[in-house]
Amino acid sequence: MSQATHSMRRTDETPAQGMTVWKPLHVPRAAIEAEIERLAQEPPGRDGRRASVIVHPEATAPGLGLSPGVDVTINVLKPGEATPPMRRNANQIEFCIRGRGIVTAGEQTAEVGRWDTWNIPSMRIYAHENRSDDLFVRLSYSNAPLLEKLGIHFVEAGAQIRSQERAAAGMAQAAPANSPARAPPTSRSPMPAHACADTNIWSISRWWRTG
DSSP: OOOOOOOOOOGGGSOOOOOOOOOOOOOOHHHHHHHHHHHHHSOOOTTSOEEEEEOOTTOOSSSOOSBTTBEEEEEEEOTTOBOOOEEESOOEEEEEEESOEEEEETTEEEEEOTTOEEEEOTTOOEEEEOOSSSOEEEEEEESHHHHHHHTOOOEEESTHHHHHHHHHHHHHHHSOTTSOOOOOOOSSOSSGGGOOOOOOSBOOOOEEEOO
Protein backbone atom coordinates (compact mmCIF):
# COMPACT_ATOMS: atom_id res chain seq x y z
CA MET A 1 0.00 0.00 0.00
CA SER A 2 1.38 3.36 -0.98
CA GLN A 3 2.03 5.93 1.71
CA ALA A 4 -0.58 8.68 1.97
CA THR A 5 0.60 12.06 0.63
CA HIS A 6 -2.23 14.10 2.10
CA SER A 7 -3.57 14.88 5.55
CA MET A 8 -6.94 15.45 7.21
CA ARG A 9 -7.44 18.18 9.79
CA ARG A 10 -10.36 19.29 11.90
CA THR A 11 -11.73 22.63 10.86
CA ASP A 12 -11.18 24.07 14.35
CA GLU A 13 -7.46 23.31 13.95
CA THR A 14 -7.18 25.57 10.89
CA PRO A 15 -8.79 28.85 12.00
CA ALA A 16 -9.25 31.73 9.61
CA GLN A 17 -6.31 34.10 9.55
CA GLY A 18 -8.48 37.18 9.67
CA MET A 19 -8.66 40.04 7.19
CA THR A 20 -6.13 42.79 6.61
CA VAL A 21 -7.81 46.05 5.67
CA TRP A 22 -5.71 48.31 3.47
CA LYS A 23 -5.43 51.98 4.33
CA PRO A 24 -7.29 54.45 2.08
CA LEU A 25 -5.16 55.80 -0.75
CA HIS A 26 -5.59 59.08 -2.60
CA VAL A 27 -4.11 59.22 -6.11
CA PRO A 28 -4.02 62.91 -7.10
CA ARG A 29 -5.24 64.04 -10.49
CA ALA A 30 -1.85 65.64 -11.12
CA ALA A 31 -0.12 62.28 -10.64
CA ILE A 32 -2.45 60.59 -13.12
CA GLU A 33 -1.97 63.36 -15.69
CA ALA A 34 1.81 63.20 -15.25
CA GLU A 35 1.77 59.44 -15.85
CA ILE A 36 -0.35 59.92 -18.97
CA GLU A 37 2.21 62.33 -20.38
CA ARG A 38 5.09 60.01 -19.45
CA LEU A 39 3.45 57.07 -21.19
CA ALA A 40 2.82 59.20 -24.27
CA GLN A 41 6.51 60.17 -24.47
CA GLU A 42 7.90 56.66 -24.05
CA PRO A 43 7.75 53.83 -26.60
CA PRO A 44 5.10 51.12 -26.13
CA GLY A 45 5.97 48.25 -23.80
CA ARG A 46 6.92 44.73 -24.84
CA ASP A 47 3.22 43.87 -25.10
CA GLY A 48 2.61 46.73 -27.56
CA ARG A 49 0.76 48.82 -24.99
CA ARG A 50 1.33 52.09 -23.16
CA ALA A 51 -0.09 51.18 -19.77
CA SER A 52 0.67 51.53 -16.06
CA VAL A 53 -0.99 49.86 -13.10
CA ILE A 54 -1.64 52.00 -10.01
CA VAL A 55 -0.22 49.95 -7.12
CA HIS A 56 -1.26 50.36 -3.48
CA PRO A 57 1.77 50.44 -1.13
CA GLU A 58 0.36 47.47 0.80
CA ALA A 59 -0.05 45.28 -2.30
CA THR A 60 2.21 42.26 -2.63
CA ALA A 61 3.02 40.12 -5.66
CA PRO A 62 1.53 38.19 -7.25
CA GLY A 63 -1.56 40.27 -7.83
CA LEU A 64 -0.47 43.90 -7.53
CA GLY A 65 -3.40 46.30 -7.58
CA LEU A 66 -5.10 49.33 -6.09
CA SER A 67 -7.29 47.25 -3.77
CA PRO A 68 -7.29 43.55 -2.83
CA GLY A 69 -8.16 41.57 -5.96
CA VAL A 70 -8.73 44.62 -8.19
CA ASP A 71 -6.38 46.64 -10.36
CA VAL A 72 -6.70 50.03 -12.03
CA THR A 73 -4.69 50.58 -15.19
CA ILE A 74 -4.01 53.81 -17.07
CA ASN A 75 -3.98 53.09 -20.82
CA VAL A 76 -2.72 55.57 -23.43
CA LEU A 77 -2.93 55.38 -27.21
CA LYS A 78 -1.35 58.04 -29.39
CA PRO A 79 -3.04 59.13 -32.64
CA GLY A 80 -2.84 56.37 -35.24
CA GLU A 81 -1.92 53.64 -32.74
CA ALA A 82 -3.80 50.40 -32.07
CA THR A 83 -3.29 47.66 -29.51
CA PRO A 84 -2.66 44.03 -30.50
CA PRO A 85 -5.70 41.75 -30.03
CA MET A 86 -5.84 40.24 -26.54
CA ARG A 87 -8.04 37.97 -24.48
CA ARG A 88 -7.88 36.87 -20.88
CA ASN A 89 -10.09 35.29 -18.27
CA ALA A 90 -10.33 38.49 -16.22
CA ASN A 91 -13.42 40.67 -16.52
CA GLN A 92 -12.85 44.39 -16.93
CA ILE A 93 -14.69 47.69 -16.95
CA GLU A 94 -13.26 50.67 -18.78
CA PHE A 95 -14.08 54.33 -19.20
CA CYS A 96 -12.55 57.02 -21.33
CA ILE A 97 -11.08 60.07 -19.58
CA ARG A 98 -9.58 61.82 -22.62
CA GLY A 99 -9.97 61.82 -26.40
CA ARG A 100 -11.86 59.31 -28.51
CA GLY A 101 -11.20 55.82 -29.74
CA ILE A 102 -12.52 52.60 -31.26
CA VAL A 103 -13.12 49.59 -29.00
CA THR A 104 -13.65 46.10 -30.40
CA ALA A 105 -14.70 43.22 -28.17
CA GLY A 106 -15.82 39.93 -29.65
CA GLU A 107 -17.88 40.76 -32.74
CA GLN A 108 -18.92 44.22 -31.55
CA THR A 109 -17.24 47.55 -32.26
CA ALA A 110 -18.07 50.98 -30.89
CA GLU A 111 -16.64 54.49 -31.01
CA VAL A 112 -16.22 55.87 -27.51
CA GLY A 113 -15.47 59.30 -26.11
CA ARG A 114 -14.81 61.01 -22.80
CA TRP A 115 -16.85 59.57 -19.90
CA ASP A 116 -18.21 56.68 -22.00
CA THR A 117 -18.13 53.42 -20.05
CA TRP A 118 -18.11 49.81 -21.27
CA ASN A 119 -17.31 46.32 -20.04
CA ILE A 120 -15.26 43.56 -21.67
CA PRO A 121 -16.35 40.08 -20.49
CA SER A 122 -13.96 37.27 -19.77
CA MET A 123 -12.41 35.50 -22.78
CA ARG A 124 -13.61 38.01 -25.39
CA ILE A 125 -10.92 39.06 -27.85
CA TYR A 126 -10.55 42.83 -27.60
CA ALA A 127 -8.51 45.67 -29.06
CA HIS A 128 -8.39 49.47 -29.00
CA GLU A 129 -7.57 51.99 -31.73
CA ASN A 130 -7.05 55.74 -31.83
CA ARG A 131 -8.14 57.41 -35.07
CA SER A 132 -8.32 60.92 -33.57
CA ASP A 133 -5.79 63.74 -33.34
CA ASP A 134 -5.54 63.59 -29.52
CA LEU A 135 -4.47 60.98 -27.00
CA PHE A 136 -7.02 58.24 -26.30
CA VAL A 137 -6.82 57.63 -22.54
CA ARG A 138 -8.90 55.15 -20.58
CA LEU A 139 -8.94 53.64 -17.12
CA SER A 140 -9.42 49.87 -16.86
CA TYR A 141 -10.62 48.07 -13.75
CA SER A 142 -10.26 44.28 -13.59
CA ASN A 143 -10.12 41.31 -11.23
CA ALA A 144 -6.76 40.18 -12.63
CA PRO A 145 -4.96 40.48 -9.26
CA LEU A 146 -7.39 37.99 -7.70
CA LEU A 147 -6.77 35.51 -10.51
CA GLU A 148 -3.02 36.03 -10.20
CA LYS A 149 -3.19 35.29 -6.46
CA LEU A 150 -4.96 32.03 -7.29
CA GLY A 151 -2.47 31.22 -10.04
CA ILE A 152 -5.13 31.03 -12.75
CA HIS A 153 -4.77 34.30 -14.68
CA PHE A 154 -4.85 33.36 -18.38
CA VAL A 155 -3.63 35.90 -20.97
CA GLU A 156 -2.83 35.59 -24.66
CA ALA A 157 -2.22 38.29 -27.25
CA GLY A 158 -1.36 38.70 -30.91
CA ALA A 159 -3.05 38.69 -34.30
CA GLN A 160 -3.02 34.87 -34.38
CA ILE A 161 -5.71 34.52 -31.71
CA ARG A 162 -8.37 35.93 -34.07
CA SER A 163 -7.52 33.40 -36.79
CA GLN A 164 -7.47 30.60 -34.21
CA GLU A 165 -10.94 31.54 -33.01
CA ARG A 166 -12.31 31.73 -36.57
CA ALA A 167 -10.78 28.33 -37.36
CA ALA A 168 -12.37 26.79 -34.27
CA ALA A 169 -15.75 28.27 -35.18
CA GLY A 170 -15.41 26.96 -38.75
CA MET A 171 -14.61 23.45 -37.52
CA ALA A 172 -17.69 23.50 -35.32
CA GLN A 173 -19.92 24.54 -38.22
CA ALA A 174 -18.40 21.91 -40.52
CA ALA A 175 -18.77 19.04 -38.03
CA PRO A 176 -20.87 16.12 -39.40
CA ALA A 177 -24.37 15.76 -37.99
CA ASN A 178 -23.50 12.43 -36.35
CA SER A 179 -20.37 13.70 -34.60
CA PRO A 180 -20.15 15.70 -31.38
CA ALA A 181 -20.12 19.38 -32.26
CA ARG A 182 -17.27 21.52 -31.03
CA ALA A 183 -18.67 24.72 -29.65
CA PRO A 184 -16.92 27.90 -30.79
CA PRO A 185 -15.15 29.97 -28.12
CA THR A 186 -17.53 31.99 -25.95
CA SER A 187 -17.19 34.63 -23.29
CA ARG A 188 -17.20 31.98 -20.58
CA SER A 189 -13.99 31.32 -18.69
CA PRO A 190 -12.55 27.79 -18.68
CA MET A 191 -12.81 27.91 -14.86
CA PRO A 192 -16.48 27.35 -13.81
CA ALA A 193 -16.03 29.50 -10.73
CA HIS A 194 -15.35 32.47 -13.01
CA ALA A 195 -18.00 31.85 -15.67
CA CYS A 196 -19.16 34.97 -17.44
CA ALA A 197 -22.74 35.44 -18.56
CA ASP A 198 -23.44 36.25 -22.19
CA THR A 199 -24.46 39.84 -21.54
CA ASN A 200 -24.26 42.84 -23.83
CA ILE A 201 -20.70 44.12 -24.03
CA TRP A 202 -21.53 47.79 -24.18
CA SER A 203 -22.85 50.10 -21.51
CA ILE A 204 -22.03 53.38 -23.16
CA SER A 205 -23.72 56.54 -22.08
CA ARG A 206 4.47 53.73 -7.01
CA TRP A 207 3.88 53.15 -10.92
CA TRP A 208 4.40 49.82 -12.68
CA ARG A 209 4.65 49.41 -16.43
CA THR A 210 2.52 46.48 -17.59
CA GLY A 211 4.74 45.80 -20.59
